[in-house]
Amino acid sequence: MPSHLTRSVFRRLLANQPIVHRGCLRQRHQRSLTPSPRLLRPLASNNGRPSACYQQRRHFLNFNIFSSKREAKEPDIDPGIEKMMELVKRQRMDARMPPLEDVLKAVRLFVKSKQTKRQAITDSQARLVQQSLEYCFKTVDELQQNIDKALMKIYLTNLRSCAAVLHGTTTRTTVTDAHVDLARFLYERSISNNLRKKTTSLLVHILSLSGYPRAARDLLLQAEQGRSTATSTEASEFEDGAENDRDESLEFEQADERAGLIDRPPKMWQEVLDAFVLQRTKTEVERTFVMIKERGYDRHRDVAVTMIEFCMQQKDVEALKQWWTAYHKAVSEDPGSGPGLRKHEEAAGRRFNDMLSWCLKENQIQLGHQSVRDVMANNPPKPFWDAIFVWAAGTNKSVDEIGRMMSVMEKSNEQIVDRSEWRQADIVTINSLVEFAISLNDPYMAERFIALGRERNIEPDARTLVLQMEYRLKVGDVDGALIAYKALVEHKNATYVDESFAEDISAINRLIVALCGTQRHDFDTIMNVTMDLADRRAPFEAETVSTLALLHLARDEADDATDLLNTHSYHFSSTDRTNLRNAIMKFAVDPKTSTSRAWSSYNILRDIFDETPRDDRTELMTSFFNRERADMAVRIFQHMRMHSRADTIPKVDTYVAAFMGLAKLRDIDSVEIVHNQLKLDYNITITTYLRNALIIAYTAGDKGRKALGFWDDIVASKEGPSYNSIHIALRACEKSPFGDLRAKELWALLRRRNVELDQALWASYVAALAGNGDNDSAIHTIEEAEKAGQLEVDAFLLGSLCDGANGQIKQQEIEAWAREKYPVQWEELEGLGSEEDIAGQRSFGIDRRLGP
Template sequence: MPSHLSRLVFRRLLANEPIVYRGCVRRRQYSSVVRASKSLRPALTPDGVQGLPVQQARSFFNLNIFAKKDERKEADMDPGIDKMMELAKRQRMSARMPPIEDVVLAITQFVTAKRKHRKAMKDTQAQYVLQSLRYYFKAVKEKQDQGEALPHILGPAELRKTAKVLMLEGEPLSAAHTELAALLYEETHAPGQPRLLKTVMIAYVKMLSLTGSTSQARKLVLQWEKDNAASESSSSQIEEVEAENSDLAEQDEMVDYMLDPTSLRAWSIVLQGFALEGNDAEVQNTLARTIESSAISPRVARIMLEYSLRRDDLAGVKHWWDTYRERAMELPSPDIHSATRMGQQLLQVLKWCLARNHLDTGHAIVKEVMTTNPSKAVWDAIFVWAAGTKRSVDEIDRMMTVMEKSNGTISDTAQWRTPDVATMNGLVEYAISNNDPYMAERFIALGRDRNIEPDTQTYVLQMDYRLSVGDVDGALIAYKNLQSMDLSSNEDAKTVNRLVVALCKSQRHDFDTIMNVAGDLSDRRIRFEPDTVSALSLLHLNRDEEHDVVDLLNTHAFHYASGEREQVRSTLVNFCLDPSTSTSQAWQAYNTTRTIFDETPRDVRTELMTSFFTRERTDMGVRVFQHMRMHTRADTIPTVDTYVACFMGLAKLRDIESVEVVHNLLKLDYNITPTTYLRNSLIVAYTACGKGRKAMSFWDDIVASKEGPSYNSIHVALRSCEKSPFGDWRAKDLWQLLRRRNVELDQALWSSYVAALAGNGDNDLAIGTVEEAEAKGELEVDSFLLGSLFAGAGGQVKQTEIEAWGKEKYPEQWAELEKFGEDSDEVGMRAFRIDRRVAP
């Protein structure tokens, strides 16, 4: 049996899950468990009795064949996050807060889970922890002021663990991380807790230094040294005790600091912060401060070496490489700075020399490290240097032979240096970085000649460079070869994610092929990258598999940082906004987005609402608006602009019921103060729906308001008069008001006014007004004015009269108007294609 099938079988057995194979040709005949489907022909049971038909459908994240189709996976979150999200929602709603015991339990569960799996906090998670701790500390102070006891509190141990989780690396830092560290520092900055304070202080310094606030971190360290000068002498002993009591991963984290006092550890973090900011003056000042307190540690030397590499400082690279190498070799224990780390730093320096064409420097460094008996990791770096300096594969092969012969001088056979698969992978990776897949294949062949078989990393590299050149089928072959390897360390996770995305985008591979690869990732509980989730979501949406999309997002979306969630959300939103997407699919995608991505901001929701208006589905657009209206987030609930966008969209579709629904919601919305801009949109909406008199009531509100009317208000009011019974009377009164107030009457206002006069059938008055104003020099008759007058005329007969007058009186302007072309509606009313739209 193939190895990947063996793994599949054992995974199912260990998880107590059924083994389902959709390709079984005898399943229909012998299955006693059938699924109902009206669209399939009834099947025969083993007894020959006609039974219900069978339709086997693969469910991506639920392999239980007995599950109901409508069952959906619950949102998969880290422990405690759901309670913290509930607290945040109640705070937004000003509702009753949860018991403090529940908040303490949620924080404890979350921190414990993060420490167990050694996973850093996402920015969204840091925000929830920050809100929960703020609520907790506030509640504690209130209880203490009232003299009440608190049986459930977060003690020093829990707060220290929170600070240590905050320092875990692997996620981009945000303002929430820094604020959380600041809160912990403020609440624990008290005498009697030196060990707790040191951990929290280091966490705060690290957050500040890595988020661009290194100057503030420097002030914090100086203040801490001033306050704790007496206890500093015992800090190294405390650090050693912490290292002894930490788990293995924490020992790796403490490795660089076990010989340094706490202040030097903090100063090294500050040094790294200034180096990342590129602040050379502060880097030199902090370095001098560090050297004054102690000798240069390997960590400080490494920070300065990487700083010099980023600045392309050749002299600095030479100096700090020598310093780092000397300090690393002086360490008493090889476990502190292993040969592997030395080889990694050497490889980094040599690659920099190759990229910057500093070959002489690279040759000098290689010659120097070869004077001693270098470790295998150093040899591996030298082989890459040889490949970068155009040594052939055969020459590198001879160098490997030289390395093997040098083992005769080493008595301990465990220390012998022999090329292995790591050596070959380093060479293959360098060839790929230079876009030389041919050389990469030659190095793989060299490994086979030396009886070095490819490992997981080799096939991962093969997949990488094949995907980079668009060879999806070649990457799929490498993936199949990968299935026979040990994948327990999940080295292939990111590359297989890339493969899934490439398969989805290729449009040449069938659904089962894609699901087999994605299913393998799911079975191994590997993290799906945002690109993978986006690609699979589109795949399921195009197949109308809404349940699979929801299950997919519930499984992965709540483990993403805010930027990653936004990436997936944008994919779904763009799918909704795509005109080629059917309305039903767009609505399903919107509902999924609203359910999973509750943080979707107002502008995105408004764009979705407008898109449904464009699809002429006012019911869906209004529903999107109502969802915003019922939301609790301040950045999501509708504003004046949202109401205006909704009214303008409804005006185009002339849906009076929807306009009245939204208007009623506006009346109940205490967050909105009516403005002229908002009332203008109401005039436009009610006018478009044939409710001119109702629309003019808002003009009265505008006139009576403190803000008063704008030019757009005058335009929309005149348009309302144009569509209202006896609107010409209101138009004349309004026009006289404008004259009394000495309002500047431009060409556009004249066009709206004469159209309002003609709107109620009085062509003589409208034509007479135009001729009189032209004679007085108050307006100039152009094609837009004639087109407005023609569009405002009430009835086909009246339009004919306007047309005859215009052709006779202004033949040139009318000929120009006819160039625009015209449209007619269902009752035969015509209108030239001039832009008479008015903004609210």
């Protein structure tokens, strides 16, 4: 297998890029790009071998300021998506809309790309397509007769092609409400009966998959009654023109029509029945089956399969026997021929295996044995034998006994004249047994079955090695899974396994995650597995991308993380992107993460995950405040301020969080920057809550006098002050020149208005008096209030008074008074502990923090 280094070298040679390998043990820090002429000839070293010499070169100020910065890989976005994103952004900003032709072309390019690659449309892409088509429909409706016929034909073709792609690629695991909305839009905008028939099939399909079977059934009944929109002459003309346009973009839809996936009522009713069975609604299943029976669709094999599954859900043994007998009879009477025969036999074998598995799970051993006897009466096809072997393993037959059963099966071939129909145990048989062992979480049994195959000259295939990886990963044997992976690679190289083999992709994704999680495997080992997957252009799962991105970030390889995310993240659903974003968020806000790595993580979130909401960005901003990096936090705030989405731009809580963080760091310059942004923000209504934060921020930055100006605004406002506002204003008085005078004015105002003065307010008031050196007035106020029974002196009051005192000498005066007057309370205060700053001023362990 080529090494990661070899692949990296060839890639860079083909791309005309310099070759850099971080793992080199003898990497020189100072290298000249051009050696000196004197040094061009090799010099002999001590052992006589030539050694290369490099000329030392000193760059300007020892910085290579002229070196080009590494360019990040362009985002891997599907064709047309960028133009649709631009349309949505312009709509959000009320800017000038792009031309209709450009939007139609973008939708057409996107749908054609999905048709070619056979890729599903994600929920975010579905929203973009719907918004783009809505814009096109609105524009076409406004232009009316002035619309060009060619544009109208392209618009209708986009509708039909989008319906075909959505129908052909959507599965139960990928469908979301966004797909439902797009399908409903296509259905409602069908302006001809032909297009309406196609979109009806699509909408039934999507509604059934997304858990809305009642709506799907009602739509089917409505369609059967002939309730469809009338077709105008002009619409028919455009539609006929679109039908006659044999463009390659319609090949996917035509293939679907040939496969019977569109406009087939039995298939549509079958999807509705499957959805009700999945929801386990017995009455609706029975009602829907009656409707199917009335239409003569109940003889379809898929209906029998669905009813077998329903009977197993309901644990109705008698009904299960009847439906299985009916299904088995239908298969026996019409087995098909040629390739269809093998296909039907495999499908029937899977159904038989499912029923036997249910019998094991529900302890219906008698039913299972009876079913096996009935099937064995006619020497069944090999897929039935494979199911019987699994049944034997489930009923505690040993591996050796199962081997003897295989011999019995092969001996029965003597009765079959046609050798092409002989039953032979093969690797499919072994794999089914290994899968059963995995379901029991028994790796030892799985290994025994693989060994049984080797005893019978059945060598493991790619599927076996994938299963081996899976069960080893399941029990945490990462090293064993890695060995199985290497064996798989060697097997594929030796047997020339088709590149379309994709069963190993999910297991390899889990292997990469496990290798990163063990923290025992070196980086090159992880990259070898990763690059093999990338070379195949195989899809990376969201968890894999998340794990690798965090690995790169932890190694200070932000560029590599960016390239990885640009390659894969735009193809994920919104849920996967959210999980990926949350993982990077968690890494960025983790206090253990270095500041440089956290900032790199934020830049990735900003550039690649533009949908990052306000709350997450605010959390990031707060984390940088906690790191004492106000510059970075303010930068994040400014990025939010410049955003165009309403769910991202700052709101009142965001401003408050910024002011409180800056208050903690006492960064007055940054406070003024954010305040200037607030002045220009017409979306924000200034409230008392916000003004409280402004007072706290300016007070912390030694701008107490300016802070008190906001108190005046609060008093003059209609909302008025809160209790927090009074505390905050008194703290501003404590920190501003001549603040004791303002504090006395405020206190007199509170008394005149009969405001309830609690213990905390008294503490804030006397601290404001002491903050300007007026100890006598503060002490006198306390003594008078105590005599009047207006307050009770406690440790918090004395601590606030001492903390507010201006300077060491003033604190000593208060301490001498408190020791003499209130010795018990002072002893309690000292018991809380204290700290001294450089100037010798003490700060006691009381909580004087203020919130807005």
